[in-house]
Amino acid sequence: MSPMGEQGGTVSTFPLQLDIDGDTLASCVACGMCLPHCPTYRVTGEESASPRGRIALMRDVAERGEADAAFVEFMDACIQCRGCETACPAGVRYGHMMEITREALAAQTRYQPRLRRLAYRVLGMPRLLGFGSRLLGLSQRLGLMRVLSLLGRVRPFRQLDAMTASLPRVPVRQAPLTASGDDVWLFTGCVMDAWMRDTHRAVQSVIEATGAGVALPPAGAACCGSLHLHAGLASDTRRLARKVMAALPGDTPILIDSAGCGATMKEYGHLLGTEEARRFAARVQDVHEWLAARVDELPANDAVAPDAGGPGAGSGAQRPRIAVQDPCHLRHVQQAHLPVRTVLSRFFDVVELDDDGLCCGAGGAYSQQHPDVAAAVRERKVAAIERTGTSVVASANPGCTLHLRAVGLDVRHPLEIVAEHLKGAGD
């Protein structure tokens, strides 16, 4: 559980230039209000796994111009949920500092090994990603993953075991989506389209239920670059961002159904620093934000038969109860978690978790790279969900959904739940 791992022996340092400006580094007064809102501090109780601690370490490295392996581990152990930013009374831009740190590590050290860089690159190649995903799905069905897992016991492939164990079951075949108009773009992304296209299908049907037509992005808008940004590969993100922007010209709103993608695409202006990027970013909305402004255009709840399908549908006035798990990049980064409730509460009784939006441990690729910490963080989330006594959980991010499903929870995208409910009403 320790982020430190083994210790002892001589500590070897290496030069590291961390270009975080002095005012930003000084903006943390170390009051500690962030600690309980940091998932890694929560499960370790260690300063080095807290935002306050990490900022102090960044300050130290920025001043000394050198770091060591321990520093890299401490920085790598951050899930980048940014729950600390919501909690911070001083408005410290922690996420920004962590992105600069990761970028410096990736550029100046072997923080991101070549194999991992290649894996990230595949995310921007839809055909290769699709092919690989089908292969993965097939392997899972043929029991080949067991072989990989066994291989993982051998030293050079040690990580494979945990990785294969935490992968979701990937579909082999998915029907294509069909465009229905040009009122909005529905951004489909990389892994989500390859693994969870049915979620897009449900989202599209809810958008269409308001009477709007949905355009689907051309191949150029393959990946938003979010995972790259978190890994310190910001130049890859910028390259992908330019492709996405070129593929989605005009003024049409761009709707996102993955909180992580939306958070990154809203940052394109800051990332690229151009007027064009700022204009593009202003068109980006989480799909719930767009729907919340048009919630009256969705079918009224009383049109839904009381005995209609949908989770927990009861009789009479009893509305089904749905627990909402806020993806961090929706709640803490985009601050767009309330619209999810606006949409859901048209049809359901929304049940809140009592954990102040603490991260679930998914963190994009984090749960693959730090399975132990991710699982420990998830335990807290599972307990919070259990305390609600609600069996169906809505979560608007594919990473959280997969991570929580892996322990047997019924987690779905909020609009999948709505789509199913509407379908039940229409039958």
Place this chain on the structure above:
Amino acid sequence: MASEDDSADAALLAGLRGVLGERARDNDFERGLYSRDGSIEGSPPAIVCLPETAVEVAEIVRICRRHGRPFLARGSGTGLAGGAVPVGRPVVVATAKMDRIVEVDTGNRVAWVEPGVLNLDLSRALTPLGFHFAPDPSSQQVCSIGGNIANNSGGPHCLAYGVTTAHIAALEVVLPSGETTTLGGVEAEPAGLDLRGLFVGSEGTMGIATKAAVRLTPNAPSVRTLLLDFDDVSEGSAAVSAIIAAGLVPSALEMMDQRAIEIVEAFAHAGYPTEAAAVLLVELDGLPGGVEAGVEIVREVALKHHVGHVRVAADDEERALLWKGRKNAFGAVARIKPDYYLHDTVVPRSRLTEVLEQVYRIADAYDLIAVNVFHAGDGNLHPILAFDRREPGVDERVKAAGRDIVAASIEAGGVLSGEHGIGLEKRDYMGMLFSAHDMYTQDVVREAFDPDGFANPLKVIPTGSRCSDSFHQHVPEGAWV
């Protein structure tokens, strides 16, 4: 010298590793992280220990003794008086991993908890049972029960409910000798001297609490929160005394000045009136009839003191938002300057106005910014001096201003600390309040627990308060005292 230190540290580390494995740390980064708390002081420990059980804590203490090394306990590291700042390369015993609520005993109305349990987590866990833990420091969401015990912490609601010592029934502690014992008891009146009462507030100088029986306070059936704004600070502070004089004891009675209102509003967006000179946050709880009558009394008193508006929070959400602002005020100071020095003195309520004026004058004289947000109901001032430590010479100005504020408070009939403790920050001011005999007596009491000065040495009681050859506190060579 350095190599001697290093080999002594290495032997100590080997001993601690034998108990804790990799949870005994000596790398520079982590020693740096545990070198400071929420105050402005800092110096690194030799080793950081992260125990998970009381047995491990006792082992750590015994190993430290064998190696002649002092130790100090640390909770969440939010203390504001430097109580958890290591002095003289001690071993830090961080209790954050000991965070279990062991047993909730509603029959005796106590809960047994480990010291690393966070204050707000405890109250939240008790909510479904209809109870809470009454002391609620501003850092409630992050401060630990162990830290609350060490500092005898207060909080806005301690005006009516009393500070931490009133809410601790019993303590399991590891004494500086390494023995484990229980002080106090859950029964109504434990026999003998109240050693529990002595331990609470001793700032880690009498041992390390490893488990506490905290008292459960029933949640009030009715709560009302009012926000009163004033054009004049003195009208606001006069209203504080007048509310108490009218026979009310609100559960909380807080004051913020204009600068505090501005920074708090920027964070919380609670609708605090940023143009007001001062606001009072008044909370009343109890049975609905009594609470409503209290609201009217507060309203009448406030009107006599030329209140601008009387805002009564409509629901729990609005109440929570108002408190969110108040409880994050200190951290939010970073919106003005990156560092702050927060004082904690208590003055008689009737002298609030004049001491506040003095605080502003002192800050002006040292070219510093003073922000005031405090527990007005019990006269507990919290003047915040905001500064940027990168400005040359500012440290000296801040410390001098702090000293003047303490002197002014004591002159007005006040005391050194309301709830943050003495720690390192106010240790050397003890002589302003206590006679040499007073301090000698306090040191004799401390010595009864820790004759060899192993537990959080060089804190609270100034060195030299006793004849040096009978004063056994460990003073390592080169230590900063």
